[in-house]
Amino acid sequence: MFEKILIANRGEIALRIHRACREMGIDTVAVHSTADADAMHVRLADESVCIGPPPGKDSYLNIPALLSAAAITGVDAIHPGVGFLSENANFADMVQEHGFVFIGPEPEHISLMGDKVAAKQAAESLGLPVVPGSHGAVTTDKEAAEIAERIGYPVLIKAAAGGGGRGMKVARTQGELLESLRLAKAEAKAAFGYDVVYLEKYLGQPRHIEVQILADAHGNVVHLGERDCSLQRRHQKLLEEAPSPALNADQRAKIGALVSKSISKLGYRSAGTIEFLYENGEFYFIEMNTRLQVEHPISEAITGVDIVREQIRIAAGIPLSMAQSDIVPQGHAIECRINAENPETFMPSPGTVTDYHAPGGLGVRVDSGLYAGYRVPPYYDSLIAKLIVQGQTRNECLMRLRRALEEFVIEGVHTTIPLHQRLIAENDFINGNYDIHWLEHYMSREDEI
Numbered sequence: 001m002f003e004k005i006l007i008a009n010r011g012e013i014a015l016r017i018h019r020a021c022r023e024m025g026i027d028t029v030a031v032h033s034t035a036d037a038d039a040m041h042v043r044l045a046d047e048s049v050c051i052g053p054p055p056g057k058d059s060y061l062n063i064p065a066l067l068s069a070a071a072i073t074g075v076d077a078i079h080p081g082v083g084f085l086s087e088n089a090n091f092a093d094m095v096q097e098h099g100f101v102f103i104g105p106e107p108e109h110i111s112l113m114g115d116k117v118a119a120k121q122a123a124e125s126l127g128l129p130v131v132p133g134s135h136g137a138v139t140t141d142k143e144a145a146e147i148a149e150r151i152g153y154p155v156l157i158k159a160a161a162g163g164g165g166r167g168m169k170v171a172r173t174q175g176e177l178l179e180s181l182r183l184a185k186a187e188a189k190a191a192f193g194y195d196v197v198y199l200e201k202y203l204g205q206p207r208h209i210e211v212q213i214l215a216d217a218h219g220n221v222v223h224l225g226e227r228d229c230s231l232q233r234r235h236q237k238l239l240e241e242a243p244s245p246a247l248n249a250d251q252r253a254k255i256g257a258l259v260s261k262s263i264s265k266l267g268y269r270s271a272g273t274i275e276f277l278y279e280n281g282e283f284y285f286i287e288m289n290t291r292l293q294v295e296h297p298i299s300e301a302i303t304g305v306d307i308v309r310e311q312i313r314i315a316a317g318i319p320l321s322m323a324q325s326d327i328v329p330q331g332h333a334i335e336c337r338i339n340a341e342n343p344e345t346f347m348p349s350p351g352t353v354t355d356y357h358a359p360g361g362l363g364v365r366v367d368s369g370l371y372a373g374y375r376v377p378p379y380y381d382s383l384i385a386k387l388i389v390q391g392q393t394r395n396e397c398l399m400r401l402r403r404a405l406e407e408f409v410i411e412g413v414h415t416t417i418p419l420h421q422r423l424i425a426e427n428d429f430i431n432g433n434y435d436i437h438w439l440e441h442y443m444s445r446e447d448e449i
């Protein structure tokens with residue numbers, strides 16, 4: 001096993017990874033920008049290295065600085081966390097070239113899933129259901145028109161280099177198609193320097209359901225069930241739950257088994273997430289995330305599996321500590337992402353946290369580096385805390401979540417806590433009756449009141 005790991009990230013996720021390391025007897029090296037010198041992940045780590053000025057590109061995305069920090073502290077491995085360099089195949093490659101273990105998949109799998117056209121083709125050949133559309137890139141107007149005619153309008157034009165919702169255009173009629181195609185290509189070129197696009201049938205009211213997997217270097221694969229991440233705004237998730245209120249046990253077992261089989265065929269190694277759209281009882285693969293995800297704790301809550309611990313063990317070549325039959329999801333879990341934002345406008349709200357009290361009690365977990373006196377810097381993602389609540393039933397989970405949100409005190413910055421309190425009181429949410437567009441409709445309804 002590794003003796004020392006460098007955590008190439010910040011905030012609550014750096015803390016989360018630190019915690020797994022300490023419980024495994026592994027020393028940690030924190031890295032930080034000059035804006036994060038007082039952060040909790042730096043305070044708790046065994047060693048820390050300042051890697052540059054505040055902007056992400058000069059610090060947490062600065063590959064030479066990270067590799068130098070790893071070399072001078074003599075770590076065995078590097079954990080990239082989420083965001084930043086976690087899905088950068090070049091970084092994974094360079095980490096290995098410099099003699100460190102990258103705690104994640106092989107660079108080839110990161111590259112494959114980073115190209116959305118290649119990822120979809122791979123998914124299809126592995127036997128996963130995909131959205132009807134062009135099989136690969138669309139090059140000519142004529143080809144696009146023929147495909148759209150065959151699959152039927154509305155269609156969605158997606159950028160191969162996109163993902164996470166960037167570079168998509170809906171065409172509702174043939175009249176709109178060619179103009180949307182030109183726009184999509186121009187936007188893709190400007191945003192990614194790569195104008196390859198593909199076409200899909202547009203699904204109007206899907207849910208976003210993703211399956212968590214763990215795969216070791218010995219051919220063992222398990223899935224930890226699904227998460228429902230439909231409650232989002234502008235591709236930013238607000239709240240996630242596991243299991244999905246939309247699935248029954250049969251559908252759950254079927255999609256889990258199908259995903260495990262596909263991941264096994266792919267020869268993938270590490271933690272990963274397969275994302276689907278789900279509409280009218282059917283799953284459609286959209287993307288695979290080749291990294292740890294922000295919402296991983298809800299899968300941990302219902303399965304009891306420490307995903308980061310397994311990810312580290314896998315990278316060290318150790319077999320999974322459990323078989324699929326050992327994983328028996330229990331009860332229900334919900335995560336609220338608490339952002340330092342105005343809960344109405346979603347404008348970032350950096351500043352000093354003047355008072356802090358985290359909720360506790362049975363079934364309550366808080367992943368956060370906050371403390372009274374901490375200054376939330378303005379340079380990074382506004383996620384400051386995750387509240388993860390578990391109950392034996394969805395209803396118990398909701399009652400507990402309401403109680404925990406009431407207890408949570410974060411003063412000095414605006415947070416999304418009041419928004420979560422309103423959302424979980426809505427009948428549609430209580431009934432599990434929401435899709436990926438629900439929140440945007442809800443917020444615009446509010447504007448009219």
Ligand code: MV4
Pocket residue numbers: 131156163164165166200201202203204206208232235277286287436
């Ligand atoms: C779609 C779709 C509807 N139809 N594909 C957005 C992010 C990217 N990962 C895929 N996305 C979508 N693909 C078809 N054929 C709607 C979305 C989408 C979405 C998906 C998941 C979570 C939130 C979303 C918000 C808007 C649109």
